[in-house]
Amino acid sequence: MKFQEKVWELLKEIPKGRVTTYGIIARKLGTKAYRSVGNACHNNPYFPIAACYRVVYNNGSIGGFASGVKNKINLLKKEGIKLKNNKIENFEKVLFKF
DNA sequence: GCTTTGACTCTCG
DNA sequence: TCGAGAGCCAAAG
16 A cells, blocks of 8 residues: 555545645654645545545645645535635634544 | 655744 | 745655
């Protein structure tokens, strides 16, 4: 199992309406490769299963998205997550820490 | 096998 | 509160 595959496995675990951070995922995998987690999301082969759009910065800002940040925000809104100025509202509440 | 790059994070001013 | 700088790790060239 590759590093990126593990990331995708964790992404599948994220429940609907929740988000997580790259740092949390990296720690869960026992590494500090936050940036590689981002790469894994960018190379995500199965988009709908692994919810890469539910992953954000550690400070609650959106970060980036292959199809555009706006699209990412839109998806999050549909999940019931509220955003303000590219930042997650109630970040502590919707944060999923595994 | 060394260098570059990236959807990151932390620290400091 | 916000921006700049430095550090980190894995993957690709």
